[in-house]
Amino acid sequence: MSSLFPTYQRWDVHVKSGKGTTLVDTNDKEYLDFIGGIAVCNLGHCHPTIVDALKKQAEQLWHVSNLFEIDGQEQAASVLAENSSGDYVFFCNSGTEANEAAIKLARKHTGKQHIISLKNSFHGRTLGSMAATGQAKIHEGYGTMLESFSYADLNDLESVKSLVTEETAAVMVEVVQGEGGVRVMDATFAEGLQALCNEHSLLLIVDEVQTGIGRTGKAFGYEHFNLSPDIITVAKGLGNGFPVGALIGKAHLKPAFQPGSHGSTFGGNPLAMAVVNAVLTEVFNESFLNEVVNKGKAFENYLNEALNGSPVVKEVRGLGLIAGIECHAPVADYITKAREKGLLVLPAGPNVIRLLPPLVATNEELKKAAFILAEVVTHQKTTV
Numbered sequence: 001m002s003s004l005f006p007t008y009q010r011w012d013v014h015v016k017s018g019k020g021t022t023l024v025d026t027n028d029k030e031y032l033d034f035i036g037g038i039a040v041c042n043l044g045h046c047h048p049t050i051v052d053a054l055k056k057q058a059e060q061l062w063h064v065s066n067l068f069e070i071d072g073q074e075q076a077a078s079v080l081a082e083n084s085s086g087d088y089v090f091f092c093n094s095g096t097e098a099n100e101a102a103i104k105l106a107r108k109h110t111g112k113q114h115i116i117s118l119k120n121s122f123h124g125r126t127l128g129s130m131a132a133t134g135q136a137k138i139h140e141g142y143g144t145m146l147e148s149f150s151y152a153d154l155n156d157l158e159s160v161k162s163l164v165t166e167e168t169a170a171v172m173v174e175v176v177q178g179e180g181g182v183r184v185m186d187a188t189f190a191e192g193l194q195a196l197c198n199e200h201s202l203l204l205i206v207d208e209v210q211t212g213i214g215r216t217g218k219a220f221g222y223e224h225f226n227l228s229p230d231i232i233t234v235a236k237g238l239g240n241g242f243p244v245g246a247l248i249g250k251a252h253l254k255p256a257f258q259p260g261s262h263g264s265t266f267g268g269n270p271l272a273m274a275v276v277n278a279v280l281t282e283v284f285n286e287s288f289l290n291e292v293v294n295k296g297k298a299f300e301n302y303l304n305e306a307l308n309g310s311p312v313v314k315e316v317r318g319l320g321l322i323a324g325i326e327c328h329a330p331v332a333d334y335i336t337k338a339r340e341k342g343l344l345v346l347p348a349g350p351n352v353i354r355l356l357p358p359l360v361a362t363n364e365e366l367k368k369a370a371f372i373l374a375e376v377v378t379h380q381k382t383t384v
């Protein structure tokens with residue numbers, strides 16, 4: 001009998017090791033891992049450069065607290081700022097915490113409380129980030145939510161406009177709703193959203209926890225759109241499996257985050273920063289990101305070819321290397337069957353298969369995954 005709270009519905013797979021795109025279980029069965037710890041292991045498992053950076057730092061210094069200057073934080077912050085619309089960075093330990101910091105910063109800077117987020121969004125599990133999340137099932141059983149959130153429809157500018165009041169501090173969005181079904185923002189909606197924020201002096205918060213750090217073929221997903229976020233939140237791929245998160249904010253927000261306003265014991269510790277700096281060196285590199293764009297296009301083609309004509313498939317969609325296959329029926333069985341055939345994928349809502357290959361996956365691996373999915377979904381052997 002397990003002594004764990006059963007907060008997760010777990011699969012009966014015990015992973016013993018991982019390398020690149022491959023995971024190996026305790027029966028020595030190999031899997032193509034297109035989950036990557038849920039968009040975390042962007043550079044694959046046990047990437048040698050990241051392992052070296054972590055080992056080297058582990059032998060030198062783990063933790064000192066934010067009472068001290070931490071050179072790794074300065075270095076990582078300047079790289080994040082140089083590559084984004086932001087200027088200053090606050091480090092924490094997860095996506096939820098980064099979003100919690102964003103909510104606090106928006107409130108403190110504007111002196112207002114109301115934040116508009118989107119239906120089907122996912123921003124985390126603390127009381128603040130859970131309230132930001134536009135999904136009733138996440139709120140259920142936890143009593144009164146922070147009342148200062150309201151939820152608009154993705155890609156419906158009028159629905160956002162209709163919620164703006166004198167008390168509105170910010171709008172908070174994902175450019176691709178990952179948990180919410182791999183739903184991509186329209187370019188026209190993005191443009192309208194930015195104009196609305198400019199017109200009403202609303203802060204634009206973009207949650208890049210799932211889409212950031214190269215996942216979409218850009219350093220940050222918002223760069224595909226005409227957006228200039230005041231606040232960007234990241235986590236997941238930032239540490240490639242080492243728990244870390246960050247908030248990146250524009251310079252005008254600096255006065256709101258002064259000594260004592262916010263903090264974290266572990267946030268930005270030397271171990272995390274050694275990993276983050278190694279990750280950013282690999283990912284924030286033009287040729288690496290161009291490769292992700294090429295792989296994303298190739299993957300979309302493989303999926304479309306493999307699933308073409310299947311009456312089960314409603315739509316294949318995505319951006320870079322986050323892809324979703326929306327089906328006309330629940331996908332839980334397909335996910336189980338894919339796993340039996342050695343491909344790990346996950347759902348995004350009941351009818352969508354979500355694919356999050358590592359950014360270092362080869363075209364052969366992407367093709368193989370499409371081939372397995374075709375077998376599982378269409379029950380036909382296809383060559384792509």
Ligand SMILES: Cc1ncc(COP(=O)(O)O)c(C=O)c1O
Nearest residue numbers: 094095096122123124209210235
């Ligand atoms: C867009 C988005 N924001 C926030 C979170 C929460 O991040 P974490 O689980 O690291 O707290 C997630 C997690 O899936 C996410 O996808």
